[in-house]
Amino acid sequence: xxxxxxxxxxxxxxxxxxxxxxxxxxxxxxxxxxxxxxxxxxxxxxxxxxxxxxxxxxxxxxxxxxxxxxxxxxxxxxxxxxxxxxxxxxxxxxxxxxxxxxxxxxxxxxxxxxxxxxxxxxxxxxxxxxxxxxxxxxxxxxxxxxxxxxxxxxxxxxxxxxxxxxxxxxxxxxxxxxxxxxxxxxxxxxxxxxxxxxxxxxxxxxxxxxxxxxxxxxxxxxxxxxxxxxxxxxxxxxxxxxxxxxxxxxxxxxxxxxxxxxxxxxxxxxxxxxxxxxxxxxxxxxxxxxxxxxxxxxxxxxxxxxxxxxxxxxxxxxxxxxxxxxxxxxxxxxxxxxxxxxxxxxxxxxxxxxxxxxxxxxxxxxxxxxxxxxxxxxxxxxxxxxxxxxxxxxxxxxxxxxxxxxxxxxxxxxxxxxxxxxxxxxxxxxxxxxxxxxxxxxxxxxxxxxxxxxxxxxxxxxxxxxxxxxxxxxxxxxxxxxxxxxxxxxxxxxxxxxxxxxxxxxxxxxxxxxxxxxxxxxxxxxxxxxxxxxxxxxxxxxxxxxxxxxxxxxxxxxxxxxxxxxxxxxxxxxxxxxxxxxxxxxxxxxxxxxxxxxxxxxxxxxxxxxxxxxxxxxxxxxxxxxxxxxxxxxxxxxxxxxxxxxxxxxxxxxxxxxxxxxxxxxxxxxxxxxxxxxxxxxxxxxxxxxxxxxxxxxxxxxxxxxxxxxxxxxxxxxxxxxxxxxxxxxxxxxxxxxxxxxxxxxxxxxxxxxxxxxxxxxxxxxxxxxxxxxxxxxxxx
Numbered sequence: 001x002x003x004x005x006x007x008x009x010x011x012x013x014x015x016x017x018x019x020x021x022x023x024x025x026x027x028x029x030x031x032x033x034x035x036x037x038x039x040x041x042x043x044x045x046x047x048x049x050x051x052x053x054x055x056x057x058x059x060x061x062x063x064x065x066x067x068x069x070x071x072x073x074x075x076x077x078x079x080x081x082x083x084x085x086x087x088x089x090x091x092x093x094x095x096x097x098x099x100x101x102x103x104x105x106x107x108x109x110x111x112x113x114x115x116x117x118x119x120x121x122x123x124x125x126x127x128x129x130x131x132x133x134x135x136x137x138x139x140x141x142x143x144x145x146x147x148x149x150x151x152x153x154x155x156x157x158x159x160x161x162x163x164x165x166x167x168x169x170x171x172x173x174x175x176x177x178x179x180x181x182x183x184x185x186x187x188x189x190x191x192x193x194x195x196x197x198x199x200x201x202x203x204x205x206x207x208x209x210x211x212x213x214x215x216x217x218x219x220x221x222x223x224x225x226x227x228x229x230x231x232x233x234x235x236x237x238x239x240x241x242x243x244x245x246x247x248x249x250x251x252x253x254x255x256x257x258x259x260x261x262x263x264x265x266x267x268x269x270x271x272x273x274x275x276x277x278x279x280x281x282x283x284x285x286x287x288x289x290x291x292x293x294x295x296x297x298x299x300x301x302x303x304x305x306x307x308x309x310x311x312x313x314x315x316x317x318x319x320x321x322x323x324x325x326x327x328x329x330x331x332x333x334x335x336x337x338x339x340x341x342x343x344x345x346x347x348x349x350x351x352x353x354x355x356x357x358x359x360x361x362x363x364x365x366x367x368x369x370x371x372x373x374x375x376x377x378x379x380x381x382x383x384x385x386x387x388x389x390x391x392x393x394x395x396x397x398x399x400x401x402x403x404x405x406x407x408x409x410x411x412x413x414x415x416x417x418x419x420x421x422x423x424x425x426x427x428x429x430x431x432x433x434x435x436x437x438x439x440x441x442x443x444x445x446x447x448x449x450x451x452x453x454x455x456x457x458x459x460x461x462x463x464x465x466x467x468x469x470x471x472x473x474x475x476x477x478x479x480x481x482x483x484x485x486x487x488x489x490x491x492x493x494x495x496x497x498x499x500x501x502x503x504x505x506x507x508x509x510x511x512x513x514x515x516x517x518x519x520x521x522x523x524x525x526x527x528x529x530x531x532x533x534x535x536x537x538x539x540x541x542x543x544x545x546x547x548x549x550x551x552x553x554x555x556x557x558x559x560x561x562x563x564x565x566x567x568x569x570x571x572x573x574x575x576x577x578x579x580x581x582x583x584x585x586x587x588x589x590x591x592x593x594x595x596x597x598x599x600x601x602x603x604x605x606x607x608x609x610x611x612x613x614x615x616x617x618x619x620x621x622x623x624x625x626x627x628x629x630x631x632x633x634x635x636x637x638x639x640x641x642x643x644x645x646x647x648x649x650x651x652x653x654x655x656x657x658x659x660x661x662x663x664x665x666x667x668x669x670x671x672x673x674x675x676x677x678x679x680x681x682x683x684x685x686x687x688x689x690x691x692x693x694x695x696x697x698x699x700x701x702x703x704x705x706x707x708x709x710x711x712x713x714x715x716x717x718x719x720x721x722x723x724x725x726x727x728x729x730x731x732x733x734x735x736x737x738x739x740x741x742x743x744x745x746x747x748x749x750x751x752x753x754x755x756x757x758x759x760x761x762x763x764x765x766x767x768x769x770x771x772x773x774x775x776x777x778x779x780x781x
Contacts, residue, residue: 277354
């Protein structure tokens, strides 16, 4: 491998010698003014051969690379190298210009080295020639084997694929120079798994056979080798390829049993599962599409078999009610198929079938109605003993009797009843305008031999439609509040009215309109389209006489029989401006309808309040009578006692002068008794004793008053024979104890009104309060 480099070196040396000889044959002429211009300089060039070196040379270091040489021909010249690799990898002989490599070179690491050549004066170190850049190229040798991009490859291919089906592309890379022939050529081969797979020159792995079965083997491990075309340097790169077979639907489902038996009660609900069928399918779950069907037997419309998508099992469900009394056993053949299976890969086309036997067991069933629901019609306003019959029977062999009843699920059910035979009747007349439909729930209970319910019951819905009769007269379609100007002209349209009917209105209904009175300033015109116009008849209205006109409008329908209703139309007369706009209108008072229930409630409230007030009055009167009759004699006949001291704790020491009473007790003079006046009332006017002149000794005012009262009581022939002081017409000055006695309270049975005492002045204030109030306590002295 070193021959080309040595040849290039020799060629370079020869070229250098030829250049030197040419230079010697043409020596330089001395500079003269006639031959060269002044200041003209001779051009000089670098002279050396192109440099190359092989990588991975095994010779003794250093390795000769080449020679650099300048046209400068002086004895004191010196060659130098500059660059990143100068002095480390490459060095130059400063005298001869020979370049040497001091390390083994690897082209796969560095393929080219860039250096700068210098020629300088040995003494001064100055450049004798401009620096020149040059390149040393490293020649490639085939010293690397191919290496795969991955150590392990994962691939997959459907099972049962045709021969030559691509599986995966593998790639190996050679680090040698691709420009050198055969240095990067790769040869692939299979070292393992070659019996099922093959690989071509590009590294593509394909199937080698068409019988790869996932159910037999799921994964294959293949070893691939990559080698130089010339097999240099012995070893080669390897990689492992793991190939997984993808499942396809290529297997039929197989029943785990050839015969299936089930026992099911006859009252099983339609659509409920009664049993499961199991099959085996080696395919993966996503490729299991088992379909079950009945292929032999007469019960295809009685049962259905649904596929459970999760477990791939068949679920048998009844499509019709089962009846033990009619059929006690069902037998049929079923088949399991797969509609998505690939028929090209089937090894056998035989059908997979199994036998199914279903035994029905007897249960005590509830009554069964003859119909799923009942619909009856009934004219309104009629009471019929029979609206329609409902019938239920016991499906069992016992054929027990049935009792019917209506479930009271709402207030509507109270209008109907049902007989023991199941005949429905209405107990009250029905009004279609209140409820046009009645939905009843009729219950049928099974009875034992003693007539007691067995607990088995069924229900059925009964719909009763109330048919319409023409029993409602037409009325206004809406409330009308027409207004008209008092100076409205003749023929002025007041309002257009229409009518409605609570009955079912046929498409050809015709309403006719009439005025109930002719004595009015309005005209009604029937438009013959179920509307009518109210217009002004004469013009001008007198608001002083009537601000609202009440027009009775008669409306009749064309039903059978025809009915006529009267609706009141209230027309308000208004004042208007010149533009005909209403300026003053008295609205018609709205008549609020009060139901009978509201009137009864109001009457009961008033009656309750009246009774309570009467009881309170009687109670107060009884209390007064009880107080009047319950007082003791000693309370009424109060004796006049001496007042030697004040009540303990009383604050009325300024109410009266106690010394005056004491003086009377010790024999003070008594004032003369005034003549008794004629008795004007039950209690005569009390006169205050006359005042004496200052300085004149006279009994105290209280003493004089007491004496006067005693004298009046002794000589009063019309009063009670009590020698007690019972009227105090005089109060002590500034007394906070008020009256000194409890005599004269309202305990009398007399019906006399004592309010006149309030008019007699402050002296009778206490009496007015005693007779006009109900004191809780009485003071006794």
